[in-house]
């Protein structure tokens with residue numbers, strides 16, 4: 675995969691801890707390490723993670739499609755969701771009292787972005803800032819996600835749609851309970867059906883569990899192309915995790931590159 679990067683994207687990659695080797699236009703590396711000795715240059719610049727000059731490997735597809743979990747509906751909560759259009763779906767979420775998380779929320783967090791987007795990014799659950807603002811991925815984690823998207827030439831409101839597995843904040847930012855995920859899952863499933871994205875990026879353990887029905891750790895699932903209802907899905911770390919584990923930013927960048935390459939191979 676290759677990307678034509680402008681100065682702003684170079685700066686964002688540097689902020690993410692990603693090294694970039696460009697033999698034609700830059701004598702050294704973006705992080706200030708000494709120039710590489712002369713070598714056989716590839717035809718185009720190669721984006722790298724952690725200084726590795728290999729291109730990300732696309733594995734297409736190596737994982738069986740995730741089984742659909744049976745819909746568990748609470749009366750008046752998620753029944754009929756499968757027929758709803760966007761506005762009705764957003765209203766249903768805003769009024770949902772399908773699980774106990776409705777009791778502590780200040781806002782539901784439906785999702786944000788382009789409803790014609792090729793990219794769907796799925797996070798876990800609203801945190802404090804998201805609950806306050808009613809928007810997913812705000813605060814420092816959101817800023818990091820925005821920078822990662824900008825490095826790919828994307829924007830959270832253009833070409834990208836962002837949603838969480840859970841639409842309401844778990845108290846004290848505790849982990850989601852399985853029954854809460856099961857109860858809320860029809861909303862996300864319907865968002866996917868309406869959006870029909872060409873690539874899904876699942877960020878974090880609970881997004882992966884909800885979409886792939888897998889309890890495998892992220893480290894074992896990333897680097898491959900999975901499927902959710904026939905849609906290619908790439909697994910990566912949650913930005914909040916990356917803020918605490920800076921060396922893994924480069925792995926997340928490699929995951930984004932994989933997702934982009936899958937999209938490009940499908941004609942995007």
Ligand code: SF4
Pocket residue numbers: 751767770771772773774775776782840841842854857858
């Ligand atoms: S988390 Fe989902 S199922 Fe629970 S109340 Fe909120 S919208 Fe409804």
